[in-house]
Amino acid sequence: MKKISIITIGTVAFIVAIIVGCGKVVLNYGDVQLLDNTKATIKINNESLYSNNRSVFYKINDVRVSGLFTARSPFPGGGYNTGGNNTADVLQVPAGTIKLSVVLPHKIDNGTDSVVLYTTTLQLDGGQSYTVHMADTAANTQTLLTKENLVLTDSSYCRVHFVNLMPNVPTVDVYYGTAATTVTDQSTDSLFVGNLAYMKSSDDIKFKMNGANRIWKIRVAGTAKTNNVLASYTSTSVPTSQRVFVGFALGYNGKTTTVQKPYISFILLR
Numbered sequence: 001m002k003k004i005s006i007i008t009i010g011t012v013a014f015i016v017a018i019i020v021g022c023g024k025v026v027l028n029y030g031d032v033q034l035l036d037n038t039k040a041t042i043k044i045n046n047e048s049l050y051s052n053n054r055s056v057f058y059k060i061n062d063v064r065v066s067g068l069f070t071a072r073s074p075f076p077g078g079g080y081n082t083g084g085n086n087t088a089d090v091l092q093v094p095a096g097t098i099k100l101s102v103v104l105p106h107k108i109d110n111g112t113d114s115v116v117l118y119t120t121t122l123q124l125d126g127g128q129s130y131t132v133h134m135a136d137t138a139a140n141t142q143t144l145l146t147k148e149n150l151v152l153t154d155s156s157y158c159r160v161h162f163v164n165l166m167p168n169v170p171t172v173d174v175y176y177g178t179a180a181t182t183v184t185d186q187s188t189d190s191l192f193v194g195n196l197a198y199m200k201s202s203d204d205i206k207f208k209m210n211g212a213n214r215i216w217k218i219r220v221a222g223t224a225k226t227n228n229v230l231a232s233y234t235s236t237s238v239p240t241s242q243r244v245f246v247g248f249a250l251g252y253n254g255k256t257t258t259v260q261k262p263y264i265s266f267i268l269l270r
Helices: none
Strands: 005-007 015-018 025-028 032-034 039-047 057-060 091-094 096-105 113-124 129-135 142-148 157-165 171-177 189-197 205-208 214-220 231-235 244-250 263-268
Touching (some): 039 113, 113 129, 129 157, 129 244, 142 157, 157 171, 214 263, 231 263
Antiparallel strands (some): 005 032, 057 096, 096 113, 129 142, 157 205, 171 189, 171 214
16 A cells, blocks of 8 residues: 555644755654554544534543544544634544544643543554544434545546435435526536435545536435525535545534534545
């Protein structure tokens, strides 16, 4: 397997060193480790949407690995129509069986646990990359682990797959409009992924970029293409040439609050 460079996650200061000799600029990103068969990489997509949008941190094998994050803020590195940034950063973890915990901090975050909201175990293969998706709350919290293909596509193409993280929508349809200007404009809506079940992933889809105004929509599966839109997202960033994404439908059908309403969002994988 071709090795890729992984920036170690931790409290590493970003130092820019300018070397005058030979007129070169050297960027020091801290310690860099190569991915091998003893390691895997993950991104955490926490869509466990509590109404108070509580901040949580993550632990791997009982060791804290993150700061505080609210839902819809993938870690590390975010995406589009999410919180946080839009980088393709990943977290390097041991291969094999690992324990992932979602923890509510004390009122004043002193680094120790207050309440462990959710714990699950993940089985990871060495040298592979994954996204861990979580949806619903309390005893109904579920996890979907997807293995990601990070091989770059040809120029002018990108690759994406979708997951359904909407607890009260058993199946969704994902539509893509190449030139639609408003949500109510259905003229260019094309079914992109159909009948996608809750906590399931579609196959990878490679497709060519076209049109400057790109609009994504999700509907309850089988709903006619006459409005009936649960959520939409217009972006010039998705798709982008030679990028790899995972798109996801999230939230609760019928909810209108900012935290729990339906969204369609994307994580940048590469």
